[in-house]
Amino acid sequence: MFISHLLFKLLLLKYTTDPPLLRRTKNLARLDTFENMGYTFKKDMLMDMIKSFLLSLIPIMVALDAPGTLPLFVGMTEGMKKQVRARVIRQSIITAFLVTVGFVLLGRAIFSALGILVEDFMIAGGIVLLIIAVNDVLRAGEKKMPHSREFGVVPLGTPIIAGPATLTTTLVLVGNHGYLPVIVSLIVNLMIAWIIFAQSDRIIKLIGISGSRAFAKVVALILAAFAVKLIRSGMLTFMKG
Numbered sequence: 001m002f003i004s005h006l007l008f009k010l011l012l013l014k015y016t017t018d019p020p021l022l023r024r025t026k027n028l029a030r031l032d033t034f035e036n037m038g039y040t041f042k043k044d045m046l047m048d049m050i051k052s053f054l055l056s057l058i059p060i061m062v063a064l065d066a067p068g069t070l071p072l073f074v075g076m077t078e079g080m081k082k083q084v085r086a087r088v089i090r091q092s093i094i095t096a097f098l099v100t101v102g103f104v105l106l107g108r109a110i111f112s113a114l115g116i117l118v119e120d121f122m123i124a125g126g127i128v129l130l131i132i133a134v135n136d137v138l139r140a141g142e143k144k145m146p147h148s149r150e151f152g153v154v155p156l157g158t159p160i161i162a163g164p165a166t167l168t169t170t171l172v173l174v175g176n177h178g179y180l181p182v183i184v185s186l187i188v189n190l191m192i193a194w195i196i197f198a199q200s201d202r203i204i205k206l207i208g209i210s211g212s213r214a215f216a217k218v219v220a221l222i223l224a225a226f227a228v229k230l231i232r233s234g235m236l237t238f239m240k241g
Contacts, residue, residue: 068216091152126230
């Protein structure tokens with residue numbers, strides 16, 4: 001017992017006084033620290049990305065308003081063959097994505113050249129969104145539009161899907177959360193819109209035209225509230241500055 005205890009103390013003494021061994025131990029401890037810091041940094045960055053994605057998802061969903069556009073889509077595509085309607089949906093979603101992303105990229109460059117701040121666009125965009133939302137709440141009905149070969153591009157792709165509300169909301173969100181979370185949120189919302197339009201017949205049978213229009217009014221009210229939030233945030237930022 002005494003011998004084993006003595007050997008243990010000798011080994012411990014060598015462990016704490018031998019310079020190469022001590023350096024190796026410190027390096028291992030430092031490496032573990034760096035690995036833990038890297039893991040923490042990646043975890044925090046991932047959580048920030050998820051948070052930005054979720055904060056971008058809902059406003060774009062409200063602005064894009066696929067359920068509210070559904071009655072208009074059904075009326076405009078009435079009498080179309082299934083294959084033609086599928087092509088129109090594909091055209092409209094691709095067009096909406098390209099127009100929105102192009103507007104975001106070019107819009108930021110133009111704003112930088114003109115010296116327009118994000119807060120300026122938040123206030124202006126909030127006013128535009130508020131007008132659109134009030135118009136959506138008050139309008140009595142939708143007009144049926146004639147078909148054309150570019151029907152999926154104009155007017156369905158833009159300005160109906162990628163309209164002022166979607167463009168304004170996306171550009172403001174990019175200023176707050178960055179490009180990647182907002183573009184991913186846009187893609188997810190466009191995929192949801194694709195599914196809604198593709199299943200339009202079933203959805204209309206389930207909730208009816210009146211139910212879809214009622215839902216659109218609720219969405220318009222949410223859009224109005226989001227517009228007021230944009231105006232308030234922009235004005236508060238100016239006051240703080």
